[in-house]
Amino acid sequence: MPQHHERKHPSGEQVIRTIAMPKDTNANGDIFGGWLVSQMDIGGAILAKQTSKSRIATVAINDLVFMHPVYVGDIICCYAELIKVGTTSMTVKIEVWAISEADTERHQVTAGTFVFVALDEHRKPKPVYSRDC
Numbered sequence: 001m002p003q004h005h006e007r008k009h010p011s012g013e014q015v016i017r018t019i020a021m022p023k024d025t026n027a028n029g030d031i032f033g034g035w036l037v038s039q040m041d042i043g044g045a046i047l048a049k050q051t052s053k054s055r056i057a058t059v060a061i062n063d064l065v066f067m068h069p070v071y072v073g074d075i076i077c078c079y080a081e082l083i084k085v086g087t088t089s090m091t092v093k094i095e096v097w098a099i100s101e102a103d104t105e106r107h108q109v110t111a112g113t114f115v116f117v118a119l120d121e122h123r124k125p126k127p128v129y130s131r132d133c
Helices: 033-052
Strands: 013-019 055-066 075-085 089-099 106-119
Touching (some): 033 089
Antiparallel strands (some): 013 075
16 A cells, blocks of 8 residues: 655645534544545545546545544545546545644645546446547
């Protein structure tokens, strides 16, 4: 699995900003990892949809690393960066950064690489870029 080094600043464009709520916790009272993955998937889908100008679907999560816990009340910011475009697929690097109530500095909490495929009106794979562009 690729190494993810902690940095001071996110890479990519901000695609989501939201607050972690009590309903999003796991049995330990921390934010459930599945909720974070869902936010990453939504954020990556936003970038993939804008890139392909079509319906998209998530087809793979190539890697995912949880670096730090997220707590109720943390503001999370999801950043997405297009790193590869295939014929019908797009690989997107996604990072989530959090700002805690007690700290004004943001820190990275997750990183992953998601793959999306562009779909036509019949939900079949289609080229990301049409010849009309």
